[in-house]
Amino acid sequence: MTVQELPGAAAYRPTPPPAWKPLTDPAPLLPDPEPFRVLGTDAADGADPELLLRLYAELVRGRRYNAQATALTKQGRLAVYPSSTGQEACEIAAALVLEDRDWLFPSYRDTLAAVARGLDPVEALTLLRGDRHTGYDPREHRIAPLCTPLATQLPHAVGLAHAARLKGDDVVALAMVGDGGTSEGDFHEALNFAAVWRAPVVFLVQNNGFAISVPLAKQTAAPSLAHKAVGYGMPGRLVDGNDAAAMHQVLSEAVARARSGEGPTLVEAVTYRMEAHTNADDATRYRGDSEVEAWRAHDPVRLLERELTGRGLLDEDTIGTVREAAERMAATLREQMNADPVLDPMDLFSHVYEEQTGQLREQAALLRGELDAEHGPHDESGAEGGR
């Protein structure tokens, strides 16, 4: 249309832009200004004691698991371990709010969530031991492979949840990511797809204050990470990530919301990474003791322990039993991880494609020949210790 073709001024009625209608009402999407808490508040009165005790036992076990895994790096039994010490309430709640048929999408830091969901700790740790990329069948456990490229697992969770919904299956996906990971484009694209598709997904951001050495203030200028939700048209929730009861409640609500077809939720758990980024990291380079100490006073295990003790739900005996169980788990793990995994080098070629290509067959033959020359042709499998 040229200027000449415009309708005459007489016929012209100025109006507001015709397409303007807000897609959703922003008010209910905004997070409360303070992280939601249960422990130490009146809300704790309504909490189910059994659930609290279960959470407590899991937290203690989780703390012990983290300590044991870190110890295994010192003994050379794990190549690397990114500890979730201090973040156990998030890890445990994420695992516990899901039904068996639901899916968990952990990041590389979330072996504990996988273990709390029931995965064998050794299977959860093969990636970090260095013998297998994924030590378990994701479909059997409905736990996606531990994901190292940050935030890339989030669109997977959306696609899976969407697929389940299309099939009419009652399945929710819960995807975990760090504060640093929220800066990646994949975070944005995943949340947008989820909201547009109303996919049954819960996004759990563990804001532990750092991405390796980079503090949150260099990561975002947002009021909170939960405030990002409104930009996608989904609700954002802010929770005290060290309060296991609060975490359990907020995640349960988000899961229920997803399950009922109302779509995704973004949950920001405010927590803290008590250890270095991994055993290979030196946290003294970028943060002081006083910050760590301040957080130690807000420890998730202690927070719940105090609540339970104060209510008379926990005595020394029970604490002893819980700790013993955790110790047994640790001892088993230690023992299992002390054995060298048995690896077959020929596996390198087994799963690249459904059917080996010509060049893979050639390369397999080459390696076979090398191994034969090394071990003698009698060693049928070529299997050997991993180290």
Add this chain to the structure above:
Amino acid sequence: MTVQELPGAAAYRPTPPPAWKPLTDPAPLLPDPEPFRVLGTDAADGADPELLLRLYAELVRGRRYNAQATALTKQGRLAVYPSSTGQEACEIAAALVLEDRDWLFPSYRDTLAAVARGLDPVEALTLLRGDRHTGYDPREHRIAPLCTPLATQLPHAVGLAHAARLKGDDVVALAMVGDGGTSEGDFHEALNFAAVWRAPVVFLVQNNGFAISVPLAKQTAAPSLAHKAVGYGMPGRLVDGNDAAAMHQVLSEAVARARSGEGPTLVEAVTYRMEAHTNADDATRYRGDSEVEAWRAHDPVRLLERELTGRGLLDEDTIGTVREAAERMAATLREQMNADPVLDPMDLFSHVYEEQTGQLREQAALLRGELDAEHGPHDESGAEGGR
């Protein structure tokens, strides 16, 4: 820290999460629920008549430019043209609010903004004619190359604005993107960097209702695209994109804000693409006439024309003068575009690197030989008509 190492229960003081302090106050960041308007409202009283007349002349010229460029595709003089008909108020305002030293980052649809900024229309159109990727020196005009990969120009604008700020230069970057482009990861990353760095950038989203055939409702579930701003900690503004006075005011304010060191702003202009996506597109496949007609009643040129006429600032004579100037521009453009561009095929090898690599020299020699064989070795330059 294992459970065993935890401080005794007596010494334990539960506290709110130590790190919790909102980075910014969300309230001022949220856009108003209705797009900001000036024309036809009381706010128009305060508008500068000279500015309104200038905007009007530019809108008419812009409309004519769009019509002419579309006509050139029919005559085979442009390979393709993505028209901004209906969006002229956005294009013109974006160009006019910038100082000479500022930078414009246009998307592939924004040749009009570049032309309104003073770029020779032929230079602006070489990309779409098909003779050169970028027909001008971006540094001379402070207009980045028209950007085809959606949203990828946004981080460039941030980096440039940041660099200028580091150098102490008073430079603002204004970057343009479509509603569809907001779904890309680069949009997210750019806005986040801008906010964290407090870079002097204005992000202008032209929400024209469609990304090719995909309507906004399939693109986002957000209350508005401007609501995304809060997730980055920057203010979001919602404007009637067909109201040139409103566009000019809001963008001017955002530019001033950036210039004063307060950081970036996200502006969503609610507008409509009156033509098909490009001349190659068939819009009847995805939208009906009634929607287009509704928007025709809200045409940016007419909206301003009516305001000016109503205020007695515009008479038939002035309208005639303005239209004549637009016609002259169109005639010149037509004429200039009727000439075949003169191209040197050897240029293919001239600007890949500062210095040609060995293989480029070999390949240049090969082409040279072919051209000599074709035209005879007397044709020194190898230059030839482009079609």
Add this chain to the structure above:
Amino acid sequence: MSTAAVTADVRTGRAKPATMAQALGRALRDSMAEDPTVHVLGEDVGTLGGVFRVTDGLAKEFGDARCTDTPLAEAGILGAAVGMAMYGLRPVVEMQFDAFAYPAFEQLISHVAKMRNRTAGAMPLPITVRVPYGGGIGGVEHHSDSSEAYYMATPGLHVVMPATVEDAYGLLRESIASDDPVVFLEPKRLYWSKADWSPDAPAAVEPIGRAVVRRPGRSATLITYGPSLPVCLEAAEAATAEGWDLEVVDLRSLVPFDDETVAASVRRTGRAVVVHESSGFGGPGGEIAARVTERCFHHLEAPVLRVAGFDIPYPPPMQERHHLPGVDRVLDAVARLQWEAES
């Protein structure tokens, strides 16, 4: 003939002229009809039917849950497809143009290509990524890239490139049926190429991984694929005037690579030229020439030569004919195959 009219003919089943775009659309349709887990997703694939109209009619026939217009974000699209495949669907993703697949690169390399391997076979991803690719259609910047070098260098991906209408249908059906991820490169400038083709009894084609001799010959072998096949066939015809009888091998897939067919041809002819549109340096031609030489060294009368796009960013439309390997450039390379050594 209008697009609609040709389509109508295609649907009747009689062998009638059909374009490659139509055959591709029909392959999608037939795969979706046969297997309810096949889902198409991408930008503008639904209501519009895709910018090349390959997905035309699918949303109407199968609903937009089966053929979905997504938000505009390629990493999100492919990432969502990964999740859908994890749940047992068989997603077919359309990337609108070659260069617009790059935002999805991380998802493709770090997840799509690796998932089967990292889960020891437990979770293969049957995803087909359709990429309209290559030049010759007058596209502006970023609309004409040949990106096969990136994909073929990534273990875990299949890389398939049809060059004929029959293969467009057959290879796409097979790609969708494959439990492995396939990058399916559709030569844009062949979308409107036509062949007599019967949609209801489409000719069976060789499986993925098998190269096909499109023209037998004895003097030298032209090794090619996708958009360069017609160029090579034309060159072979023209070459008869010079007394050369050229064999033309259509690779049809870069991964898997059919060493047998290619090497057998070159052993027979003793000379070879690899022809592709992608840049030469670091492009497929180097791999192909090296493989052929490893296998046929003592049969070679001359080094395997390469005719490829120049090592430059894809030029503007008005310059593209200088960049694209054409018949003359192929014949010039054939002429450099040291024929004097024969006498």
Add this chain to the structure above:
Amino acid sequence: MSTAAVTADVRTGRAKPATMAQALGRALRDSMAEDPTVHVLGEDVGTLGGVFRVTDGLAKEFGDARCTDTPLAEAGILGAAVGMAMYGLRPVVEMQFDAFAYPAFEQLISHVAKMRNRTAGAMPLPITVRVPYGGGIGGVEHHSDSSEAYYMATPGLHVVMPATVEDAYGLLRESIASDDPVVFLEPKRLYWSKADWSPDAPAAVEPIGRAVVRRPGRSATLITYGPSLPVCLEAAEAATAEGWDLEVVDLRSLVPFDDETVAASVRRTGRAVVVHESSGFGGPGGEIAARVTERCFHHLEAPVLRVAGFDIPYPPPMQERHHLPGVDRVLDAVARLQWEAES
């Protein structure tokens, strides 16, 4: 010796043992000191000094506006660097690991590589993208990719790979000074390799684009670069026991590629093996073998062979030694160079 102690020595100027990581850090420092437009940006490059400590001390010495910890988003980092370069800065971007450069692929391919060309030379982008790359350090999934095939196939990028401490310093200085974008691939497992090196009078090295003969020999040429250079030198030593006198050529850059030095060597020796860690299929070896064969066909006693990483996703740490080309695999390839033909 602790890292700090070695650094102290490096700063005194006397030739003392220095690691490649230290030489790289020193190159950054010297470039920044000399040219105020040089800016370093990336994840953890500031306060932490980078996960490999290459940028250690830079933020302290130059302030965090010159050495900046960015938000965690690789496309954003590289995209911002593009804008900074447009304004006249000279950004040096650190990608934390090879696979974490993939999110920035679109920015790299569609902008960084093309900007000079698309603006007809008006707006070159002097950006250096440092990528710690390759395996052999026991890294888990996604931490050991060799991605040079992607970059070398992209016209407009330089691709540089140091293999020695001296080159690490010299090539990085030159890359930063270059007005063209450089993908600078730092072999992770050589970060801690040492040489006697004088930081205040660093030895001048050959410019980018020049290959260097690291060991002269007459029997055959090993063509290699980056992490595989030490393997080849070791193989050449071991080969003397078999009576082979191997020449070892260090390419130092894939783009530009030094055809002259490589071809001259192979013409002399008549045999060649290309060795690299990157996957073989579609990897640099094919291009190199093809180029060498094109140029040296009648001098070759055997086809150019390739020893490369297998065509598989990079394996878990406990399996990586089977994947990485080692001395034996190189020697086995040398043995297959048809020596019997000589007699």
